[in-house]
Amino acid sequence: MAGTFTRDAALIAGFDLRESLRTRRALVLVLLYVLIAATASGIYVSVVRAIQDTLNTAATAAGDAAAMDMIQDEGYRSLLLFVAGGDQSLATHLATYPAMVLIFAWTSLAFLPWFIALTSYDQVAGDLHLRTIRYSALRTTRGAYIAGKLAAQAALVAGVAALGMLPVLVIGAIYLPGFDFLGTLVSLLSTWPITVVCALGFLGIVSLASQLCRTPGTARAAAMGLLLLVYVLAIHPMTGPVFSIFSPWHWKPGLFHPAISTRLLSVAACLGLCLGYTALGYLRFRKRDL
Numbered sequence: 001m002a003g004t005f006t007r008d009a010a011l012i013a014g015f016d017l018r019e020s021l022r023t024r025r026a027l028v029l030v031l032l033y034v035l036i037a038a039t040a041s042g043i044y045v046s047v048v049r050a051i052q053d054t055l056n057t058a059a060t061a062a063g064d065a066a067a068m069d070m071i072q073d074e075g076y077r078s079l080l081l082f083v084a085g086g087d088q089s090l091a092t093h094l095a096t097y098p099a100m101v102l103i104f105a106w107t108s109l110a111f112l113p114w115f116i117a118l119t120s121y122d123q124v125a126g127d128l129h130l131r132t133i134r135y136s137a138l139r140t141t142r143g144a145y146i147a148g149k150l151a152a153q154a155a156l157v158a159g160v161a162a163l164g165m166l167p168v169l170v171i172g173a174i175y176l177p178g179f180d181f182l183g184t185l186v187s188l189l190s191t192w193p194i195t196v197v198c199a200l201g202f203l204g205i206v207s208l209a210s211q212l213c214r215t216p217g218t219a220r221a222a223a224m225g226l227l228l229l230v231y232v233l234a235i236h237p238m239t240g241p242v243f244s245i246f247s248p249w250h251w252k253p254g255l256f257h258p259a260i261s262t263r264l265l266s267v268a269a270c271l272g273l274c275l276g277y278t279a280l281g282y283l284r285f286r287k288r289d290l
Contacts, residue, residue, distance in 0.1 A: 004144075005141065005143065005144050005147070008139075008140040008141070008144035008145075008148065009144045009145075009147040009148040009151060010148065010151075011148065012136065012140070012144065012145055012147075012148025012149060012152070013147075013148040013149070013151035013152040013155065014152070015148075015152075016123070016148060016149055016152035016153075017152040017155055017156060020119070020152065020153075020156055021156075025118075025119070026119055026156070029115060029118055029119050030160055030163065032115075033111065033112075033115055033160055033163075033164055034163055034164055034166070034167060036107065036111055036164075037104060037107065037108070037164040037165075037166075037167045037168060038167035038171060040103055040104060040107040041100060041103075041104065041167050041168045041171040041172065042171055042175075044099070044100050044103050045171060045172070045175045045176060077091065077095065080094045080095055085253060087253070087257075089257070089258055089259070090253060090256065090257050090258070092258075093256065093257065093258035094256060097187050097191070098180070098183065098184050098187050100168060100172055100176075100184065101168070101184060101187040101188055101191060104164070104165070104168045104188070104191075105191045105194070105195060108161060108164055108195050109195060109198055109199075109252055112157070112161070112195065112198075112199045112202065113199075113202040113227050113248075114224075114227070115157075115160070116153070116157060116199060116202050116203050116206050117202075117206050117220070117223040117224055117227055118220070119153070119156065120153040120156075120203060120206045120207070120210065120223075121206055121209060121210055121216065121219045121220040121222075121223045122210060122216040122219055122220070123149045123150075123152075123153055123206075123207065123210050124146070124149060124207070124210040124211050124219075124281075124285065125209075125210045125211075125213045125214060125215060125216050125218070125219035126216050126219075128213075128214045128215075128288075128290070129214060129215045129216055131290070133145070133290050134290055137290055142282075142285060142286050143282070143286075146207070146211070146278065146281075146282055146285065149207070150203070150204075150207055150274075150278055153203055153206075153207075154196075154200060154203060157196065157199045157200075157203060158196045161192060161195045161196055161199065162192060165185075165188045165189075165192070168184065168188060169181065169184060169185060169188070172184060194255045194256065197255060197267050197270050197271065198248055198251070198252055198255055198270055200270055200271060200273075200274040201248030201251070201269075201270040201271075201273040201274050202227065202248050203274055204273050204274035204275065204276065204277035204278045205223070205226050205227060205230060205248075205273075205277050206223045206226075206227075207274075207277060207278045207281055208226065208277040208278065208280055208281035209222035209223035209225075209226050209281070210223070210281070211278075211281030211282060211284060211285040212281055212284055212285075230246065230247040230248065230249065231247065231249055233246060233247040233250075234247035234248075234249035234250045235249070245269065246273065248270055248273055251266040251269045251270055251273075252266075253266075254266030254269075255267065255270070
């Protein structure tokens with residue numbers, strides 16, 4: 001039975017992934033995501049050049065380049081401390097990443113939830129609307145169907161996250177003097193699993209919306225609404241720590257934390273949210289009329 005479930009889920013995942021890659025919407029959104037990564041990298045290069053020119057001019061006038069470098073380092077550390085939410089150990093660990101990689105990672109995690117909502121909202125609702133799900137229901141279980149759909153979208157998100165690294169490497173190599181290509185590549189590869197794991201938490205929310213709704217338009221609105229809700233849970237002080245744990249945004253900083261226990265807890269939480277939200281939608285999907 002387990003072998004049949006896995007085989008059916010893999011077949012559905014492969015078919016759904018191929019269909020997703022053929023759609024114009026998915027291709028446009030993939031290109032948009034890559035463009036966002038390129039824009040973020042380009043802005044970073046422009047800012048670095050402007051700061052460097054300003055510091056060089058000031059250092060030449062003051063005759064103290066070391067002092068200017070110290071000011072620059074202090075400013076960067078203050079920025080990292082702000083990004084880390086005041087956690088000094090996390091800020092110190094973030095300083096080990098190249099700045100360009102950190103900007104890319106934070107930009108990716110800012111846009112990926114909405115990218116997922118716009119590409120995966122109809123993973124189930126689309127088939128319900130067109131009634132094509134009836135053909136799958138005759139050949140496999142509903143559980144294998146949902147597992148396959150979720151796996152296909154997870155593979156798509158992982159691939160898009162990997163494609164987003166290319167503009168960072170290309171733009172850095174072309175426009176930044178002394179660009180450490182190998183070091184940046186290694187850092188990018190180390191952040192890729194973090195990005196994917198965090199994205200899976202959001203994918204579970206979108207899967208929930210898609211299973212609850214029968215039409216793609218309703219599923220898209222529900223996915224965006226649920227993402228806004230969990231975002232508020234993560235940032236609003238009135239929700240408290242009890243409700244914020246149900247938001248992937250709450251666990252995002254922990255995925256970068258130097259403490260292994262904190263990082264593993266955040267990974268388990270994001271994966272648990274993915275499976276939990278998907279299972280919550282499945283409670284409705286398994287009983288609905290196809």
